[in-house]
Amino acid sequence: MEEYPPSYTEHNLPLVLLLGLSPDSRDDGSSAAQRQESGTRLHIHSPQCDSERARHLAQHFLALDGTQAAWNATALPGPAATMKYRMRSVGRTWTLSPRKAAPPPQSPDEGNRQSSPSKHMELHSTLSPLSPGSSLYPDGIMTPMWLAKHQDRVPCLVIAFFEMSMSGGSSVDDTIISDINAVRAALLRSGCKTKFAAVLLSEKSIVRAPELEDRLTSIRRTTSLDSKTGLFFQPPMSSAAEVSTFVHGIFNTLQPVSVEYYRDLTKHARRKKSRSSVPVSNVATSNGGPQALSSISWNARYEVKLGVFAEFRSEMDVAERHYSQAIEDLFNVEGPFETTPSWSPRFDETRLLSDAIAIRVVRCQLWNSLTSGAVQSWSNYRVRMRDLIDRRGKGSQTYSWAAWECRWAKTMSELVKRADLPALKQSMKQSVEDSSEIMVPPTYAPPERTYAAADRMPPFLMLHHAGYWLRLATSATRIRWQRALDIPEDDQLPPAQSPGSTLVVRSNAYDCYLVADPDEEYELSGKAPIGHVSSLSELSKASAHELSARGQGRLAAELMLALARDFSRVERYAEVLEVLSPVYNESYWRRDHWLLFGEVVALLNQAAQAVGDSEIVLATTWESLSDPTRLAPGSQANFTHCIDGVAVRGGITVADYTDHQRHCPITASFAFAESETFVGDSMGCQVTLSLPSSARAATVTLSNISLTIGSYRPIDLVHTVDDAASGITAINLHERDGNLLGNCNLELRPGQASTMNFTLVFREAREYRLKEIALSVKTDRFRLKHTLNNIEHLQAKDWLHDNEGNGIRRGLHHHETTAVTVLPKPPKLRIALVDLRSQYYVGERCTLTIRVTNEEAESVTGSIRQTHDESGDTALSIRWEADDREYTGANLYPLQELHPDDSALLTLSVQAPLDAGIHAIPLDADYTLAGEPFTALKRTLTLEIVFATLFEAKFTLSPALHEDPWPSYFTSPSASESLEGVPHLWRVGSKLRSLADSSILIESVKVIVDHIGEDASCQIMDLDRLDQVTLSPQGVFERAFQLLTRKGSLDDRSPTAVELSLELTWRRQDNDNVSTALVPIPRMTLPTSEPRVLCVHAESRDTGADVVLQYHLENPSSHFLTFAITFEANDDFAFSGPKHRALSLAPLSRHRIDYHLLVHGALDAVKGPGGPGRWIYPGLQVVDSYYQKTLRVQAAGNGVKLDAQKGLAVWVPASTEKR
Known part of the structure; x- marks a missing residue:
């Protein structure tokens, strides 16, 4: 923004003058040239406050200066009473700018006719278009001097500093009073509404010098200053914190006063804008000369004023509204852009003002964090200005327009930098090559809510960091350079060497807005140290720095490559090396195999040969061997001589x-x-x-x-x-x-x-x-x-x-x-298993034959060891079998000397576990060679043996009738006799299916009692004798046993728990080794105190009956039980016996009821136990009268069974059926 007047682009802060303190060394005196002798002069005669204490106080006042602060809402202003100002310490004298212009000169004759013309003539500001002495007269809109006047010359607040000496007495107070009144009178005389305050510095406090209170009261009464807002007293302060608190306390009080000053100026400007007629100058314009300012131009002028005053008050949203309206007035169809000819200097002045207003619009939006709005305003203004130049100006194909594009992009970059937006400072994580994470600022700010809620925005409408805008400026500068090189030869000559006709054509063809004339512009396009290439260098390096800081290294490298092209174009090869060397050494394109890397190599090689850098020539030539198109033809004809023409340091x-x-x-x-x-x-x-x-x-x-x-x-x-x-x-x-x-x-x-x-x-x-x-x-x-x-x-x-x-x-x-x-060197002793079966069975004793073969080139000696872990319930019992009893059963078995290609057979006996599973038996052979007795070799073989279940078993349990009489409940035993419990007979049936893969021979089967409850006995009885049985694969083998249980005491009524196992002795058909298989029978709980009904098929002694059924009702409990007995009629047979009966049973007793059945007719015979016959289904219902519980009738003998659906079934042989 340095091309624009500083007052146009600076952020406006309230001006505060500090009178009586030492002049600020930071004040460069740039406004001294604007000082006008006709202005009101402020001067104090009191000595200047130069003490160390006063200088310390001045530093705290100047610390509130916000000129260099960031342009955003978080920097200035902050909360109330922390508003920033433009602070100026000016010593003892200051001259204000005149408020009104002097009256125009008059001739003596006119003076005789009118003795006091100034009383009838309205005077205007010295910077008004209505004042003939103004540079804006008669049709100018705004000048930078007006903004400089309010920013640098006319303060909103004057603070005067005086030292109250204790030795001066009343003369010091009189001087202070005189100076205060004089300054206030001068401010009143100037017409400015500047506020005034005085600060009195004392050597002592009022506590230590009570007379100071009377002196302060006298000064306050004489000067009519308010003790709260106009007169401040500073006693000696020992710390910087106290001084800072004192200074902030002053501005806590004076900040509303300062804001009110600019609010009054706003009201004054708004009243002028609201006038119905256009202001007219006292001096009429000549015929044919420029006309007075139009109405819409006056509106634009007042909008600018209102925006500036709002910016002084830090009301940036209000300022943006006024600035935007001013731009609309300038671009209006009746505005100055459309009514002023492009050759007029006023046209360029209006462009300058328009650019300044647009800059302020963008700054206000950035101030309010309207990032996307600021980019749209920047872009829209660029489009509108280009359209205006194409219609009203010299067109957008000139180097002037390219310079404006560069300037506009640089301005946006500077605005982004000065705004210092938090959205562009929030860091994000990015991974690097070593898998660590670094903090990288974002490349653009997210859109505000207004745009975020809408459709997706294009990326170029989001606010990017400053490097993005500098990159745009670089592109525009390169276009400007090219257009400068295209200037015709006639226009390259200075005006003094060109004919007048050429100058006329040149003035109509070239736009010189903020740029040099064509002849000077052409000089900038050459090899001069200060020119377009230097500008490109500055912009490219600044943009690359910003891009690299945000992780956009490839884009930064692309900028440096373009800059190297420009340096190479003007043969500045040293700069080419300086720019491209970092890109070449840390190139992303080399790693990613981009084609741009070839151009980097070619440019570096050319520059290195011109400069004489042998290291870079060697490196670039070496890398270019993979792609010869990267170098000029012939440059790599012989790689070994690539640096022959380059001077080498050190040889x-x-x-x-x-x-x-x-x-x-x-x-x-x-x-x-x-x-x-x-x-x-x-x-x-x-x-x-x-x-x-x-x-x-x-x-x-x-x-x-x-x-x-x-x-x-x-x-x-x-x-x-x-x-x-x-x-x-x-x-x-x-x-x-x-x-x-x-x-x-x-x-x-x-x-x-x-x-x-x-x-x-x-x-x-x-x-x-x-x-x-x-x-x-x-x-x-x-x-x-x-x-x-x-x-x-x-x-x-x-x-x-x-x-x-x-x-x-x-x-x-x-x-x-x-x-x-x-x-390690592999062992060549081979261990193999001979005739390994596919599976073995639980409980089987297996004999494994192991062959050990020596495949080494020498004889071997050693031992073989089985290292099976025998811990746990499923451990195997393993032992070696040998003729020598010394090694039988040991884990270690010695190997006799084996000559090459000899074998030895070993026998390993394994007792299978009782549970199925897969077991691993490691065999480790440790041996040595005859030629290397100290080199131990080891061969390991792991045998995996599958032990499977031999039988699939199913078991049944049913009650049986025990014929022995029960002990009588009414018979008292003798003192030495203890009655045992009631005997119970049970029938255990087993059904075994062979799971072996070959036929086996079953030698014997018996039931083993594994466990029975305390105070109970159990006796196993075979029902028949078993001969040797051959069981084929999947063959079924059935066997039944009787189980007699008895409690040790008649008073023990608890159930009896019995755990049984079925032990089978078997062997394979091709092996004489007998093995034992143990099949567990599920745990059985046998009731001993529950009443039950048992049915047996008795032998018929009556020739008139086919079947005799005996029902035994047992009451093993200690209670009297009564049963209701009902025998149901059936169509298949007739019966003889009680149909309905009530039966009472004493404790520990049983009763038998007989029924004689006569079967009706003959039905189809079926195969059954003992030959053909049929099943009939008699129904006897026994109900406990007290509990109303029906007892189930149990089959307790041969020829009787229970059917799951029909109940009790009785077998009737075919030979006994009656017709």
């Missing part, structure tokens, strides 16, 4: 690069033949180098290649001239000075690959990884070393084989080809 140029610093033109890859190897074995390695194919690329000869593989010895491949310059080369490595050295041809031709094969032998068991490959080129002028340490790029995907001169690629199976795992 030899040394360069050491890495992948992160420079791009290597040679592509290198490395691969191990396998991912694993053993100690002492040979491992093949392959290195491939290639140079990109290009017509102009030169042959590159490497002096040597160095490979670093983990902790292995360094490997150096040295160049040796031979006939094989490409293809696949086998290299024999030999040791020299602790390194492995090999010779090969390292001459690389464009588009060809050179492959080197060599072998390594590793002596330590560990992992080895390729760390780096270093390529070296050595000549008599330079030493270049490029280290490739990006392992991801060095990994080869294929292995190249030589097939009669043709390379055949074979894919590698391992993914990480630059790493190899070296394992």
Whole structure:
């Protein structure tokens, strides 16, 4: 904004004059030239306050100066009483600007006719368009002098400082009173409504000098100053905090007074604007001369005044409204832009005023955090001004318009900087290469609520940081430079050397608004130190600095590249190196493979050769080998002589690069033949180098290649001239000075690959990884070393084989080809299991045959150990079986000496667990070779044996009738006799399904009592004898047992819990080893005190009955029970016995009821137990009369069963049915 008058662009702050203090050293006296002798002079005769205390006080007053504060609402003004001011310490004298202009001169004759003309003539301001002496007369709108007058000359507040000396007496007070009255009278005489206040500095406080109170009272009464708002007393203060509090207390009081001053000026300007007629000057304009200011121009002038006064009051929203209206008036169809010819100086004055108002509009919006609104105002004004210049001016294709575009963008950048908006300072996190996080300010401010609620806004309408606007200014400056270079030769001459006709044409063709004439503009476009290129340099560097600070490094590098083009265009190669060297060294484009990097290399190479920088010439030439189009033709015909024409300091140029610093033109890859190897074995390695194919690329000869593989010895491949310059080369490595050295041809031709094969032998068991490959080129002028340490790029995907001169690629199976795992030397003693079955069964004793074979080249001796962990419930019982009893059952079994290719058979006996599962049996063979007795080798084999369940079992439990009589409840036992409990007989049925994969033989089956409750006994009885049974896979085997339980005491009524297991002795058909399988029977809880009804099929002794059913009602409880018995009629049979009956049972008793059944007719016979017959379903209902509980009838003998749906079923053989 330096092209504009400072008073047009500065933020307006209330002016406060400090009289009586030392002049401010920061005041540059720039307004002294505007001092007018006719103005009112303020002067005090009292001595100037120069004491240390006064200077300290002045510093606190000047600290309230807000000239350099940020232009935003958070900086100024803050809360009430913290408003910022423009503070000026002016000493003892100050001259105010005159308020009215002097009357125009008159002739003597006119004076005789009118003795006092000034009484009848209205006088106007010296800066008014109505005053003939004003530069605005008669049709100017505004001048910067008016803003400078209110900002620098006419204060809103005058504060006078006086020292009350204790030794002066009344004369000091009289001088103070005289000065105060004189200053107040001068302010009144000037017509300004400036407020006045006085500060009295005393050497003592009123407490220590009570007479000061009378002196203060006298001064206050004589000067008529208000003790609260006009007269302030400062006693001695010991700390800076007290002085600061005193100063802020003064402005707490005077701030409303200051604001009121500018409010009065606003009212005065608003009254003038509200007049119905246009003001007319006292002096009539001549015919043909400029006309008076139009009405709309007057409105624009008053809008500007109202906006400035609002800005003085820090009411930025009000100021923006007035400024916006002023711009509308200027661009109105009847406004000055449309009515003033473009060749008139008033047109440029109006443009200057319009630009200043637009700047203030944007500043007001930024002040109020209307970021997107400020950008729209900036953009809209640019569009309107361009349209105006295209219609009314010289057009927008001139260097003047490009200069305006640059100036407008720079102005926005400065406004953004001065605004210091919090939205552009809030940091955000950004990741960097080392995975850490840094704080980066945002690149643009988010839109305000008004725009955020609407549709998505385009990015260019959001407020970006200052670097964005400087970048726009750079583009406009470059356009200005080009248009300046396009100025015709006739217009390049100074006006003194050009004919008059050319000057006329030139004045009609060129717009010189705030720019130089065409001849001077052309001079700026050359190689001069101060010109367009220098401006481009300043703008580009400032923009790049802002962009880099916000993480936009690529955009900053692009700006530096464009600036380097401009420097190269004017042959300023030193500046090219200065600008491009940081971009080249830390280029994002190199890493991302952007095409722009090629242009960086070309410009740097050209500049380095012109300046004589051999290091940069070498570096750029080296990187350009991968893309020869980056350099000029012929510049890389021979890389080894690239710096022959450049002077080298020290004789030899040394360069050491890495992948992160420079791009290597040679592509290198490395691969191990396998991912694993053993100690002492040979491992093949392959290195491939290639140079990109290009017509102009030169042959590159490497002096040597160095490979670093983990902790292995360094490997150096040295160049040796031979006939094989490409293809696949086998290299024999030999040791020299602790390194492995090999010779090969390292001459690389464009588009060809050179492959080197060599072998390594590793002596330590560990992992080895390729760390780096270093390529070296050595000549008599330079030493270049490029280290490739990006392992991801060095990994080869294929292995190249030589097939009669043709390379055949074979894919590698391992993914990480630059790493190899070296394992310890492998043992060659083989352990194998002979005749391992697919599965074994729980409880089975297994015999495993193990064969140990010596595949070593020497005899071996050692031992074999089984290391199964036998802890836990599911542990295996394992033992070795041997002829020698010493080793039978031991975990360790010795191996006799085994000659090469000999075998030994060992037997391992394993007792299977009782639960199914998979068990691992580790076998460790520790042995030594006959030739290396101190080198222990170990071979491990882990046997996985599956132990499966042999049987799938189902069990049934049903009650049975015990024939023995029960003890009588009415018989008293003797004293020595204790009655046992009631015997209960139960029937346990089992159904086993074979899960074996082959037939098995069942030798025996029996039930084992695992557990029974206390005070109870249990006896197992077989129902029949079992012979050997052959059970095929999935075959079913059924077996039943009787279980007799009895309580130890007749008084024990608790249920009996019984846990049983079914023990089966079995063997395989092809094996004589007998095994035992234990099948657990689910836990059974047998009731002993519940009444029950048992039905048995008795043998018929009556020839008239087919079936005799005996129902036994048992009452094992200690209560008398009564039952209601009902036998239901059935169509299948007739019965003899009680149909309805009530039966009472004493405690510990049972009763039998017999029913004789006669079956009706003959039905279809079915197969059943004992032959053909049929099932009938008699129904007996037994109900406990007291509990109303129906007892279920249980089948307790042969020929009787329970059906789930029909109830009790009785088998009737076919031979007994009656017709």
